[in-house]
Amino acid sequence: NAGVTQTPKFQVLKTGQSMTLQCAQDMNHEYMSWYRQDPGMGLRLIHYSVGAGITDQGEVPNGYNVSRSTTEDFPLRLLSAAPSQTSVYFCASSSYRALSSYNSPLHFGNGTRLTVT
Amino acid sequence: KNEVEQSPQNLTAQEGEFITINCSYSVGISALHWLQQHPGGGIVSLFMLSSGKKKHGRLIATINIQEKHSSLHITASHPRDSAVYICAVLPSHEKLTFGTGTRLTIIP
Numbered sequence: 155n156a157g158v159t160q161t162p163k164f165q166v167l168k169t170g171q172s173m174t175l176q177c178a179q180d181m182n183h184e185y186m187s188w189y190r191q192d193p194g195m196g197l198r199l200i201h202y203s204v205g206a207g208i209t210d211q212g213e214v215p216n217g218y219n220v221s222r223s224t225t226e227d228f229p230l231r232l233l234s235a236a237p238s239q240t241s242v243y244f245c246a247s248s249s250y251r252a253l254s255s256y257n258s259p260l261h262f263g264n265g266t267r268l269t270v271t
Numbered sequence: 272k273n274e275v276e277q278s279p280q281n282l283t284a285q286e287g288e289f290i291t292i293n294c295s296y297s298v299g300i301s302a303l304h305w306l307q308q309h310p311g312g313g314i315v316s317l318f319m320l321s322s323g324k325k326k327h328g329r330l331i332a333t334i335n336i337q338e339k340h341s342s343l344h345i346t347a348s349h350p351r352d353s354a355v356y357i358c359a360v361l362p363s364h365e366k367l368t369f370g371t372g373t374r375l376t377i378i379p
Contacts, residue, residue, distance in 0.1 A: 185365065196275065196357070196369035204365060212366060244314060259316035260304060260367075 156180050160245050160263030167235040167270045175230040175266050177245030183261070185248040186228040190214065190241040191265075197244065203228055235270045242267050274298055277358050277370035285378055290345040292373045294358030297339065305332050305343050306357040308372065314357070317343070348377045 161176045179186065187202035189212075199212030203222040217239060219231040228247075232239060245263040278293045294303070305317040318325050318332040320341065325332050329348075334341040345352055358370040 187365075187367075189369075194371065196273070196371045197359070197367075198369070199366055202365060210365075213368075242312065246314075259319055260306070260314075261316070262306075262314040265312050265314075 158245055158247055158261050158263040160243075160266050162266060163264065165266060165268050167232070167268065169235060169237060169270060171235050173232050173235065175232075175243055175245075175268075177228045177230065177263060178226050179228075179247040179261065180226065181247065181249065181261065182225060183247035183249050184225070185258075186222065187212070187246050188218070188220065188228070188230045189244045189246065190239075191244060192241050200230065200243075232268075237270045240268060240270045273370070274362070274368050275358055275360055275370040277356075277373050279373060280371070281374045281376075283376045283378065284348055286349060288348050288377075290348050290352070290375065290377075292343045292356050292358075292375070294341045294343070294370055295339060296341075296358075296360045296368075298360070298362045298368075300336075300339075300360040300362050302361045303334055303341050304359040304361075304367070305341075306359060308355040308357060310354065317356075345375075350377045350379050353377050 158179045184205045188200040189197040191197050198214050201220040203209045206225050209220050243266045246260045248258045276295045302321045308314045320334040329346045331344040353376050355372040355374050357372045359367045
């Protein structure tokens with residue numbers, strides 16, 4: 155079991171460029187989510203999915219796009235990168251649709267450090 | 272005001288001390304998570320609570336739903352416990368809300 159795999163680990167973009175952050179899990183988890191982590195702030199939810207074909211917005215969705223064509227993959231697309239998107243991005247998955255289930259811990263990827271110049 | 276407040280923001284203690292980290296939240300929730308973020312950046316889930324108390328090794332987590340408060344305790348602290356501890360709550364609809372974390376440093 156690889157768990158949650160995020161790629162790349164580091165990325166530098168110029169303003170206006172687009173790119174895709176990859177997230178894959180091999181645990182057959184229904185729930186997958188993307189967060190950004192900025193200094194002095196908690197993790198903030200960007201987008202999430204409760205199953206293949208289903209996505210929804212989180213707290214800070216602007217400038218990001220997601221799709222969930224398979225259970226395993228949940229890529230995050232930056233449409234036109236801006237310096238405000240400089241951050242560390244985490245993908246996480248869980249085994250149940252409803253995170254309040256008793257045995258649904260979150261599994262995190264190792265993060266992607268993105269710098270937009 | 273943040274929906275999730277953690278205290279203290281920073282905590283430095285000597286090895287062996289009993290550690291308490293607090294989390295208060297302002298909304299009704301169905302579950303609360305405690306996470307650990309290592310200095311290298313990786314995040315690990317420690318506990319998920321909806322009521323009462325859970326224990327895993329030297330870690331104990333408690334929650335009081337009526338008071339909207341949770342605590343994470345570490346007994347016999349060790350330098351390897353040095354990390355950022357993050358509280359997250361689930362108000363509704365699968366959208367977790369996170370605290371800003373407590374940075375714990377244990378000195379040998």
